[in-house]
Amino acid sequence: MEYLRKIKRELLAVILIIVLASILRFLWLDKIPIGITSDELTYIFNAKAIFLTGSDISGTWNPLSVMLFHYPAYTTPQAELPYFLLTPVVGFLQFSLFNARITFAFLSVLTVLFIYLIAKELFGKRVGTVAGLVAAFNPWLIYIGRTDYEMVPATLFFLIGIYVLLKAKSWKILWSIPILYLAFYSYIATKLIFIPIILVVITYCYFVNKKFLKQYLVVLISSVLPVFIYALILKQDSNVRLNEIFTPNAPILINQVDAIRQITMQTPLKNIFDNKITEYLMMLFLKLFNTTSFSYLFLTGDNFFPLIRHGLFYILDAAFLLFGLAAAYKKSAKIFFLLISLSFIAILPHVFHSERLENFTPHITLLFPFAIILIAIGIDETLNLFKNKWVTYIISALIFLLYTLFFLNFLNIYLFQFPLQGNFDFPVRLLSKYTALASENKQPIIIYSPGVPDTFRKYIFYTNNYNKNTASLIRSAYKTNQFNFGNIQILGCNNTIDPTKTKSTIIYDFNCGALKNNYKRVVIPRLSDGGQSYDIFNDKTCKDFSLKGYPSNLKISDFAIESLSKQQFCETFITNP
Secondary structure: OHHHHHHHHHHHHHHHHHHHHHHHHHOOOOOOOOOOOHHHHHHHHHHHHHHHHOOOOOOOOOHHHHHHOOOOOOOOOOOOOHHHHHHHHHHHOOOOHHHHHHHHHHHHHHHHHHHHHHHHHHHOHHHHHHHHHHHHOOHHHHHHHOOOOOHHHHHHHHHHHHHHHHHOOHHHHHHHHHHHHHHHOOOOHHHHHHHHHHHHHHHHHHHHHOOOHHHHHHHHHHHHHHHHHHHHHHHHHOOOOHHHEOOOOOHHHHHHHHHHHHOOOOOOOHHHHOOHHHHHHHHHHHHHHHHOOHHHHHHHOOOOOOOOOOOOOOHHHHHHHHHHHHHHHHHOHHHHHHHHHHHHHHOHHHHOEOOOOOOOHHHHOOHHHHHHHHHHHHHHHHHHOOOOHHHHHHHHHHHHHHHHHHHHHHHHHHHHHHHHHOOOOHHHHHHHHHHHHHHHHOOOEEEEOOOHHHHHHHHHHHOOOOOOOOHHHHHHHHHHOOOEEOOEEEEOOOOOOOHHHOOOEEEEEHHHOOOOOOOOOEEEEOOOOOOEEEEEEOOOOOOOOOOEOOOOOOOHHHHOHHHOOHHHHHHHHOEOO
8 A cells, every 4th residue: 555655655745746847848838938949940840841841941952961961952061860859740731830849848748757767766766756857947958859959859758768778688789779769869068978878877777777788889889870870971971060060170260279379479488378278178168167157057057048137947946956065975975976967968068169258058958967966966965964854844844835936937038028028030930920010911922031941931920821722832932042932922122112112011120221211111020128030111001099108018919920900910010109
């Protein structure tokens, strides 16, 4: 009976973790994030194209060639696996923000589950439960889990592979190989640390088990193969991604050394301390400390994680992380060095990515699971400090209350402040909605934009106009560079136009530069300050409605853009300056 009660308690804990993680990843997924970025849409659009045509949107790419690191046309090299992960869902469903993102949201929930399983395997059920709960409401995992960025499957498949290595015995260990291959093909940045991660994990597993050396060597040798092929192909193709690795031969180092030597007197120390190697090491340390800084991780985030006044973790996590480091070492030096080694390796993709010092969170995506496990150990050991159960209950309640307050603050920022910043190329979503409404009038519409193919692709996505009937038309647009659809024409920038000399509706991107005259217009505004993203000339769509001077009193429901009526849309998002 006691055994059954333990099983029921554990099952309830797992269900709670999954339910909490699911709510935080699926709730309002059709509205927040409020748009879709070009990188995300590359995967989504080509996944749909694979389903409908067997090729990419341009019809020039064989999907199977991606496994040999050849990528679709009109894209920069990205991860290989996401196309195939998205195809089964995106292919059958219509284009929408929710349909585009449910696959990765589900993968993010599985990521939380495997953080729980790994923590449980290393430290027991209680730490596993705490780790699962911490992962379920971690700011970064929520943020990235509601997107279609490749870090989501990469994190999941690395964790599954690590869990199989930790759990499996004898020849079952080899089940980790196909899973690790999925991890390798999931994200370009983590290819750099693929072998080091596997080497650290199998070394730990071998010293714990004291056997299965043959099987672990097979895993290690197998992991070398895709890395070798990838490096060979990159070298032959002179791929731009290879040039992004920061080496001592980077031009910036040569310039820095020359500048320093010009202001240094001639001494024997000059060549010892002022050279490419010393400057290279200095920049590596700068990037290392920037990446692990308190302000970045717990207070501010970066431009990729643009939540104002919030970090990638909660501030309270910092205390438990430090305590967790000490507690992990006390519990098991082997596990401590495993987690520390994996955490250190996880930040190397950013340390060795170009010479730029700015942080870029996707490059350290694998740091979060291991940090969360250490935070969970810190919380668990904090509760173990008190022998009196009533004191333990009080401390538990206090920790729960504090985390609840921090979590509610995060939700306030993410749900009610972040959308108003207009991230995720939101103005193009508004442009697409307006254009779809305006096209009903059968009047010609001309859009002037500095990013013609991107604007065209997003318009097709937001209006759900990619299907078997339009696939050939859209393919032709890419081949001819004539991005027209029905009565809509998208052209490059031209700030010499005179909207008064045409009856066409003109939509003009503010980034194209000011026109010579101040023509009568309505505006697709920026949500943050009301300034224009697009000027609309000869408007016939919203002219009969009462337009605001700037967007105000917005609600989450307003971001169901595609379902808004013409009046709702015009009076909410089109302004009359």
